[in-house]
Amino acid sequence: MSNSFFKPFKIFIILIIFITIFICVFFIPILPNAAYNPTNSVSFDISSSGYVWPAPGYTTINSYFGYRTSPTAGASSYHSGLDIGAPEGSTLIAVTNGTITFTGFLGGGGYTITLSSGNMKFTYCHVSPIYIVKEGDTIVQGQVIGYVGPKNVYGVKGNQYFDENGNPTNGATTGPHLHFGVRVDGEYIDPLSLF
Numbered sequence: 095m096s097n098s099f100f101k102p103f104k105i106f107i108i109l110i111i112f113i114t115i116f117i118c119v120f121f122i123p124i125l126p127n128a129a130y131n132p133t134n135s136v137s138f139d140i141s142s143s144g145y146v147w148p149a150p151g152y153t154t155i156n157s158y159f160g161y162r163t164s165p166t167a168g169a170s171s172y173h174s175g176l177d178i179g180a181p182e183g184s185t186l187i188a189v190t191n192g193t194i195t196f197t198g199f200l201g202g203g204g205y206t207i208t209l210s211s212g213n214m215k216f217t218y219c220h221v222s223p224i225y226i227v228k229e230g231d232t233i234v235q236g237q238v239i240g241y242v243g244p245k246n247v248y249g250v251k252g253n254q255y256f257d258e259n260g261n262p263t264n265g266a267t268t269g270p271h272l273h274f275g276v277r278v279d280g281e282y283i284d285p286l287s288l289f
Contacts, residue, residue: 175275204265219273
């Protein structure tokens with residue numbers, strides 16, 4: 095009698111174990127490779143000059159380096175970088191090895207990250223205010239250093255930039271994108287010359 099009681103119980107236990115193994119093997123999501131990378135980097139291509147594109151997967155340029163018609167109040171008619179079209183939350187990576195020398199709200203640039211390497215400074219503007227790097231961090235080429243920020247930001251003391259509805263913006267911007275600037279010995283150059 096006791097044997098007949100345990101037989102269905104054994105089958106039930108074996109069935110539970112089989113279902114658990116099946117679920118673990120076939121339904122556990124596989125995490126992206128970046129999650130296992132200790133430098134928190136993504137795959138990238140190095141240009142012939144040795145630099146990588148700052149916004150992987152996004153190559154549309156909405157505003158080139160040089161003179162232009164200002165897209166919004168407060169934006170300069172001389173554009174000191176490239177505006178790369180990318181949605182909020184898009185990954186931004188280090189174009190080269192260097193050190194983070196600035197993180198903060200920088201007027202028309204909004205939330206900004208500056209990466210310095212030798213006599214060069216690479217400025218990422220209109221980024222997310224939730225920084226994943228800080229001043230003094232040593233960075234390797236391809237490392238994720240931030241994300242494209244939102245159009246609107248709130249609670250920034252002294253922010254003088256607003257959209258058409260009166261909401262404060264992430265610097266002089268009409269929407270999420272990366273403004274990428276490059277300085278050599280303090281002088282802005284066309285970032286496309288590096289790519």
